[in-house]
């Protein structure tokens with residue numbers, strides 16, 4: 001990775017939307033990539049998503065916990081091979097809670113204002129507090145050099161727990177917009193491998209998308225050509 005002239009700082013992109021650069025260290029990225037490679041295998045493995053209008057999404061996807069299809073959730077890969085979706089492992093729930101604490105501060109307040117980067121980031125994960133959501137779904141998207149994702153809202157969940165987004169491999173332009181329209185105002189954020197982005201509260205239903213992946217920008221030592229994004233969500237079911 002090139003040395004930075006200015007280190008990238010935690011940033012509040014919109015109220016409730018927090019970007020924490022370099023949140024996953026090298027070994028954590030490697031563990032997550034290894035896990036993604038296992039999850040991508042059949043049954044209920046990586047698939048091309050078809051949209052109701054007859055198009056296909058360019059990012060290929062695999063799900064854990066519940067299977068997302070346009071536009072809902074199912075226990076099996078209803079638009080894939082029909083197999084039961086792979087389970088959502090408890091360690092991903094721990095990772096999601098850790099991410100939310102680092103982004104917003106501990107549950108019940110204390111270290112930070114909701115929606116502001118937490119100055120105490122890096123604390124060890126603790127047992128879930130009663131007020132913390134039960135993360136039970138992961139959507140893993142694989143982007144090759146030409147893949148992108150149009151502006152959309154993550155609105156198929158019945159819970160409004162913050163969405164936790166982790167990136168691996170190539171850098172992308174992540175467009176984070178507003179809750180009203182697919183268009184401006186929005187902010188373009190560069191998400192690199194290892195970055196964390198959390199959007200909850202007033203930003204939970206904001207439109208967002210990935211207009212561009214920057215090929216060949218991932219850390220060579222990871223051995224991933226392309227980009228992986230893992231979003232962790234609470235179904236509310």
Ligand SMILES: O=C(O)CCC(=O)C(=O)O
Pocket residue numbers: 139141149154165174208209210229231
């Ligand atoms: O790839 C990303 O960073 C965004 C993915 C996303 O918005 C989604 O899976 O709903």
Ligand SMILES: [Fe+2]
Pocket residue numbers: 152153154208
């Ligand atoms: Fe999304």
